[in-house]
Amino acid sequence: MKLKQLSLFLENKPGALSRPIRLLAKAKFNILTLSIAEANQFGILRLILRDWEQAKKLLEKNGFVVRVTDMVAVEVSDEPGGLARILGVVEKAGINVEFMYAFTEKRANKGVLVFRFDDPDNAIKILQKGKVNVIASTDLQNGAEAA
Amino acid sequence: MKKNQPAGFHPVSAPDFLPVEQLRSLQLQRLQGMVQRAYDKVELFRRRMTERGLTPADVRTLEDITQLPFTMKSDLRDTYPFGLFASPMRDIVRLHASTGTTGKPIVVAYTKEDIKVWENVIMRSFAGCGLHAGDVIQNAYGYGLFTGGLGAHYGGEALGATMVPISGGNTQRQLMLMKDFGTTAICCTPSYFLHIIERAPEFGVNLKELALRTGVFGAEPWTEAMRRRIEAESGIKAYDIYGLSEIIGPGVATECQCQAGPHIFEDWFYPEIIDLKTGKPVTDGGEGELVLTTLGKQAMPMIRYRTRDITALTSERCECGRTLRRIQRIGRRSDDMFIIRGVNVYPSQIETALLKVEGTLPHYQIILTRQRGLDEAEVQVEVTREVLGDTVGALEQVQRRLSQSVESLTGLRFSIRLVQPQTLQRSEGKAKRVIDQRKM
Numbered sequence: 103m104k105l106k107q108l109s110l111f112l113e114n115k116p117g118a119l120s121r122p123i124r125l126l127a128k129a130k131f132n133i134l135t136l137s138i139a140e141a142n143q144f145g146i147l148r149l150i151l152r153d154w155e156q157a158k159k160l161l162e163k164n165g166f167v168v169r170v171t172d173m174v175a176v177e178v179s180d181e182p183g184g185l186a187r188i189l190g191v192v193e194k195a196g197i198n199v200e201f202m203y204a205f206t207e208k209r210a211n212k213g214v215l216v217f218r219f220d221d222p223d224n225a226i227k228i229l230q231k232g233k234v235n236v237i238a239s240t241d242l243q244n245g246a247e248a249a
Numbered sequence: 250m251k252k253n254q255p256a257g258f259h260p261v262s263a264p265d266f267l268p269v270e271q272l273r274s275l276q277l278q279r280l281q282g283m284v285q286r287a288y289d290k291v292e293l294f295r296r297r298m299t300e301r302g303l304t305p306a307d308v309r310t311l312e313d314i315t316q317l318p319f320t321m322k323s324d325l326r327d328t329y330p331f332g333l334f335a336s337p338m339r340d341i342v343r344l345h346a347s348t349g350t351t352g353k354p355i356v357v358a359y360t361k362e363d364i365k366v367w368e369n370v371i372m373r374s375f376a377g378c379g380l381h382a383g384d385v386i387q388n389a390y391g392y393g394l395f396t397g398g399l400g401a402h403y404g405g406e407a408l409g410a411t412m413v414p415i416s417g418g419n420t421q422r423q424l425m426l427m428k429d430f431g432t433t434a435i436c437c438t439p440s441y442f443l444h445i446i447e448r449a450p451e452f453g454v455n456l457k458e459l460a461l462r463t464g465v466f467g468a469e470p471w472t473e474a475m476r477r478r479i480e481a482e483s484g485i486k487a488y489d490i491y492g493l494s495e496i497i498g499p500g501v502a503t504e505c506q507c508q509a510g511p512h513i514f515e516d517w518f519y520p521e522i523i524d525l526k527t528g529k530p531v532t533d534g535g536e537g538e539l540v541l542t543t544l545g546k547q548a549m550p551m552i553r554y555r556t557r558d559i560t561a562l563t564s565e566r567c568e569c570g571r572t573l574r575r576i577q578r579i580g581r582r583s584d585d586m587f588i589i590r591g592v593n594v595y596p597s598q599i600e601t602a603l604l605k606v607e608g609t610l611p612h613y614q615i616i617l618t619r620q621r622g623l624d625e626a627e628v629q630v631e632v633t634r635e636v637l638g639d640t641v642g643a644l645e646q647v648q649r650r651l652s653q654s655v656e657s658l659t660g661l662r663f664s665i666r667l668v669q670p671q672t673l674q675r676s677e678g679k680a681k682r683v684i685d686q687r688k689m
Contacts, residue, residue: 111644113668113669139641141641146638146644165670167669171639
């Protein structure tokens with residue numbers, strides 16, 4: 103169920119972001135979504151890609167340090183209160199959201215929220231119990247991970 | 250599968266075990282010959298002797314060496330290219346030169362006999378680290394003008410080991426050959442080997458599963474903390490080899506299997522430790538600058554060469570039984586030292602401080618600048634997989650811990666900047682630790 107997120111270290115200087123993005127573009131990798139966390143002197147680029155394993159290899163070959171973390175993707179209905187309902191489930195269980203970001207899945211025209219939890223396995227159980235539609239990672243990504 | 254290290258004695262190591270008195274008398278005899286040769290053939294040396302009212306006959310005991318003039322690195326620059334040669338070109342079979350990051354390079358010369366001596370000390374270095382015929386030695390020192398590559402190469406061949414002259418760089422190929430050739434030993438700079446360790450997983454190589462069991466590392470100062478990290482992460486034994494082109498190249502001193510500091514091959518190189526400020530001899534065990542005199546070099550005798558390397562000399566007997574004195578691992582050079590806000594700091598202090606923080610970050614560079622008349626010091630540290638997470642908070646915490654560790658060791662506040670891996674300058678595989686951009 104868990105989605106693989108690639109995190110990259112970026113220095114805070116011109117061109118730092120475009121270098122990995124261009125690398126991925128040239129090799130025809132499609133980025134499902136990304137987010138950037140920034141500090142004073144550096145940032146962390148987080149990427150969700152369909153072919154994350156090959157993308158990781160490519161980035162590492164080009165000198166990037168890449169970290170893989172497990173994320174949880176859930177479907178959110180495109181109507182007022184959609185996100186609030188999901189957060190309600192999370193909140194009630196008392197679990198902590200480290201961060202999240204969102205994108206729309208073109209084929210189904212649905213909103214997708216990507217969550218980073220401390221304990222993703224536990225979070226998946228809680229979300230499913232709360233009738234939240236957790237998206238199977240195989241729907242979004244190729245590669246080894248299933249479960 | 251790691252092979253056991255045979256502790257066998259190699260006959261080439263015999264001079265390492267000479268009785269001390271015999272060694273001292275051999276040193277004196279060779280020193281007298283060397284001083285005579287330099288006096289006869291090298292104008293600069295003869296002039297300095299004359300200025301002091303000395304002739305070669307004044308060297309009656311080993312202690313008399315302290316009367317002789319020093320030779321400095323600037324002497325090699327000032328007499329560029331051939332001014333310190335004691336042999337005519339027809340007797341010189343090889344020239345090496347430093348990369349010369351500033352101005353003219355430094356040129357060194359070898360006769361056939363000099364090459365033999367070099368071979369001899371490299372053989373003894375390798376034998377001391379437990380290597381012998383049958384070992385496959387991957388030589389990742391740069392081949393070319395730099396003495397590291399060819400120096401280790403010929404010594405290894407003379408020992409009967411299988412040399413793989415891969416030279417530096419191309420980490421993927423290093424790892425491939427290491428695996429495919431069953432490499433048992435590697436020679437390179439410690440910082441380059443760390444780089445190999447870091448990249449091995451990317452290429453699906455587990456260093457601990459390879460036949461590799463020995464590393465002979467040198468050409469740059471490194472710390473005990475670095476050795477521990479190398480050994481823990483690669484499962485090899487890491488030995489320190491010391492040398493400098495001006496004296497011969499690598500092989501001036503090398504650790505034995507006790508790993509208790511490099512033994513100086515004293516039958517060919519006479520060591521002294523002097524006080525940095527006064528130039529006076531320091532007593533046994535005291536710290537100071539290492540001064541070396543070649544005892545057999547024909548093409549280019551070096552009398553009392555100031556190495557700028559800071560260490561101490563010990564005559565305490567090593568467990569291996571060698572009578573050769575040892576120097577302390579060289580972690581710093583007097584010309585690497587920098588003064589910031591009036592405080593003397595060595596890169597090795599910074600290195601030790603950085604390695605104290607978990608998820609160790611051994612690739613670093615110190616940048617000194619001056620802003621509005623004030624010294625600013627920044628330590629740039631390459632980010633490793635171990636410390637990277639997906640939040641900035643964790644990295645900022647690493648940054649803070651590094652900063653505290655440096656401050657507690659040096660008493661100075663350095664700003665810590667995290668940088669992309671493999672972006673800090675390296676030359677000849679040697680890490681460049683200090684960049685001083687202050688305009689004095």
